[in-house]
Amino acid sequence: DAGVIQSPRHEVTEMGQEVTLRCKPISGHNSLFWYRQTMMRGLELLIYFNNNVPIDDSGMPEDRFSAKMPNASFSTLKIQPSEPRDSAVYFCASSLTGQPQHFGDGTRLSIL
Amino acid sequence: GEDVEQSLFLSVREGDSSVINCTYTDSSSTYLYWYKQEPGAGLQLLTYIFSNMDMKQDQRLTVLLNKKDKHLSLRIADTQTGDSAIYFCAESYENNNDMRFGAGTRLTVKP
Numbered sequence: 132d133a134g135v136i137q138s139p140r141h142e143v144t145e146m147g148q149e150v151t152l153r154c155k156p157i158s159g160h161n162s163l164f165w166y167r168q169t170m171m172r173g174l175e176l177l178i179y180f181n182n183n184v185p186i187d188d189s190g191m192p193e194d195r196f197s198a199k200m201p202n203a204s205f206s207t208l209k210i211q212p213s214e215p216r217d218s219a220v221y222f223c224a225s226s227l228t229g230q231p232q233h234f235g236d237g238t239r240l241s242i243l
Numbered sequence: 244g245e246d247v248e249q250s251l252f253l254s255v256r257e258g259d260s261s262v263i264n265c266t267y268t269d270s271s272s273t274y275l276y277w278y279k280q281e282p283g284a285g286l287q288l289l290t291y292i293f294s295n296m297d298m299k300q301d302q303r304l305t306v307l308l309n310k311k312d313k314h315l316s317l318r319i320a321d322t323q324t325g326d327s328a329i330y331f332c333a334e335s336y337e338n339n340n341d342m343r344f345g346a347g348t349r350l351t352v353k354p
Binding site: 135164173174176179186187222224228229232233234236237 | 274276278291342344
């Protein structure tokens, strides 16, 4: 079975540019999560969706970050404009309610 | 402070047992998890335990839960070099939407 699929795997861009990260959750899962992982702060939950509806976005750092889930099989996390401090590994995870979360392999983002 | 605490590093010799410890603070937690992260990869679910259980065994992995002390451990028997990774402890409530992760323990297995 296909797991959570994220793209791109790596992204290097200059500050000020728009960055879009993509995620395809496991088919049939109804919850989707975006996390950010850094050495300094560890794993942080940014936002999660349930049945395509954003439930908790309190972890989104600031207005430069936005996330959408237009349908059950696709979500995006956008950063505009990007800054060097946004450099991190961004993970998407999905789950069925009441079941453990399954993670994608992440997008390693470097903002120069 | 952290809701979930783990020691940052553990080094063992190949063939020995590894024990990774974790403490958590929320007695309302329903599920306790262990995830493994290898370099360049995401978090892989290893095992999880319900809070009404004391122990769970799965091949080389044994999870022990002391709910009174809010202490969780992961024992890896016959540790192999392929077990070298970062291991994350996590807790959640019943709906699993609010998971709280520890900082991770980096396990190094020496030949």
